[in-house]
Amino acid sequence: MNNLRRIHFMGIGGSGLSGVAVMAKKAGYEVDGCDIEKETPYLGKVKKAGIKIYYGHSPDHLKDTDLLVISPSVVFQNSKHLEYKGAKEKKIVKPWDEFVGEYLLKGKKVICIAGTHGKSTTTALSGLIFEAAGTEPNVLVGATVHEWGANYRIGESDLFIIESDEFYDKFLSYGPQIIILNNIEFDHPDYFKDEKKLIESFRKFVESLQGDKILIINLDSSGIQNLFTLLGKKTQGLKVYGYTLKQNSTFKVKNMVYGTISKKEPEFTDFVVYSDSLHLDTSFRLKIMGDYNVSNSLGAIILAQLFNVKLETTREVLSNFDGIGRRLELIGEKKKILIYDDYAHHPTAIKATISALRQRYPTKRIWAIVEPHSYSRTKALLGSYKDVFDIADKVIVGPIFKARDIKKFGVDNTSIVKATSHSDIRPIGNLDEITKLIKREAEANDVVLVMGAGYSYMWAREILRNL
Numbered sequence: 041m042n043n044l045r046r047i048h049f050m051g052i053g054g055s056g057l058s059g060v061a062v063m064a065k066k067a068g069y070e071v072d073g074c075d076i077e078k079e080t081p082y083l084g085k086v087k088k089a090g091i092k093i094y095y096g097h098s099p100d101h102l103k104d105t106d107l108l109v110i111s112p113s114v115v116f117q118n119s120k121h122l123e124y125k126g127a128k129e130k131k132i133v134k135p136w137d138e139f140v141g142e143y144l145l146k147g148k149k150v151i152c153i154a155g156t157h158g159k160s161t162t163t164a165l166s167g168l169i170f171e172a173a174g175t176e177p178n179v180l181v182g183a184t185v186h187e188w189g190a191n192y193r194i195g196e197s198d199l200f201i202i203e204s205d206e207f208y209d210k211f212l213s214y215g216p217q218i219i220i221l222n223n224i225e226f227d228h229p230d231y232f233k234d235e236k237k238l239i240e241s242f243r244k245f246v247e248s249l250q251g252d253k254i255l256i257i258n259l260d261s262s263g264i265q266n267l268f269t270l271l272g273k274k275t276q277g278l279k280v281y282g283y284t285l286k287q288n289s290t291f292k293v294k295n296m297v298y299g300t301i302s303k304k305e306p307e308f309t310d311f312v313v314y315s316d317s318l319h320l321d322t323s324f325r326l327k328i329m330g331d332y333n334v335s336n337s338l339g340a341i342i343l344a345q346l347f348n349v350k351l352e353t354t355r356e357v358l359s360n361f362d363g364i365g366r367r368l369e370l371i372g373e374k375k376k377i378l379i380y381d382d383y384a385h386h387p388t389a390i391k392a393t394i395s396a397l398r399q400r401y402p403t404k405r406i407w408a409i410v411e412p413h414s415y416s417r418t419k420a421l422l423g424s425y426k427d428v429f430d431i432a433d434k435v436i437v438g439p440i441f442k443a444r445d446i447k448k449f450g451v452d453n454t455s456i457v458k459a460t461s462h463s464d465i466r467p468i469g470n471l472d473e474i475t476k477l478i479k480r481e482a483e484a485n486d487v488v489l490v491m492g493a494g495y496s497y498m499w500a501r502e503i504l505r506n507l
């Protein structure tokens with residue numbers, strides 16, 4: 041496809057595909073796209089870039105198209121789309137991760153940020169640090185970075201920092217020189233049959249390292265420990281940096297980096313980073329809440345040190361970083377009630393997000409509203425919900441977003457309610473009932489946190505509008 045000119049993106053409203061489409065247009069390709077959703081959190085910037093968007097999928101979109109770039113989830117859900125089948129017959133179809141690897145990452149020094157949780161935040165932080173250092177990075181993130189008003193940055197250097205998703209083994213297309221691996225926890229049960237299959241995918245990812253072969257890992261993740269057991273002697277050819285928030289960590293690597301939280305306030309978290317290998321004994325202040333974000337920051341700090349970014353630059357970015365879109369994002373206040381939107385949909389992420397919000401508001405009443413994501417994930421992770429909501433005062437479990445599922449696996453939102461130990465938790469079957477309940481029962485100074493990866497971002501805005 042040396043004469044590639046016109047590209048059509050199928051599923052252009054997704055977090056990854058939307059940014060890729062805009063970057064492709066900026067790179068000089070003729071771009072348009074389609075999606076079955078008329079509104080997503082990411083379509084606004086696509087429209088702003090002047091890209092034409094069609095509602096729904098159709099083989100008519102292939103007219104004069106040199107390449108159909110797809111979201112793997114579109115095909116995973118239904119491989120019989122006429123648009124996809126038509127492109128496949130013409131041999132002009134590629135998953136977006138392969139397109140990125142072949143066309144956007146070609147000739148670049150690739151830094152992949154991966155893991156079950158925290159990928160977007162770590163990618164955004166790293167991108168902002170390198171931007172502030174004047175290194176002109178290219179960046180692709182799975183969420184909107186407020187400073188850029190988009191989930192991508194087009195730079196003038198050969199450095200490319202990319203959020204790297206394990207679903208459908210997408211991260212195997214990138215050929216990184218450096219990997220930051222935040223954590224590994226079982227997820228995507230609709231694709232990975234079990235944790236063993238998931239760890240195997242990460243093994244292949246680590247083994248895809250090229251050039252410098254630098255691996256930065258979170259030593260506090262049991263999943264990463266399992267990965268290292270599987271890798272065995274294959275880690276000997278890598279330069280590994282390990283970070284931990286535990287001073288007595290038993291999982292050690294040659295280059296250790298220790299983080300210690302020294303102070304937690306509603307407005308910030310102070311922590312100290314110590315490392316002989318990196319000649320570090322430095323304090324940092326992080327504006328965003330949550331111990332997990334301190335952990336995410338450690339990976340970005342190590343990366344910055346390896347590129348000789350001035351400590352003052354890294355410290356300034358961390359202290360001013362307000363977070364990214366849909367990560368504890370305050371979307372509005374009405375009648376002295378605060379409404380937050382967050383992408384959390386895995387039980388571990390839900391628990392950590394509520395805990396971070398409690399740091400911000402230690403005495404306020406917190407409502408946790410969750411849109412469970414997929415029947416298969418709900419079924420697979422049901423046992424993890426027991427104490428997830430304990431820090432919240434009131435909990436609402438809305439209807440399950442089916443995502444790619446075609447079966448319900450015998451679960452619904454009442455399954456989560458029964459799995460928890462919370463004393464004030466209610467299953468509610470639709471958004472209208474949820475908005476009415478919040479309007480009726482929420483009081484001044486309450487904080488409402490809406491979490492999910494489906495329609496929940498619209499739930500949050502509808503709740504705010506109806507207060």
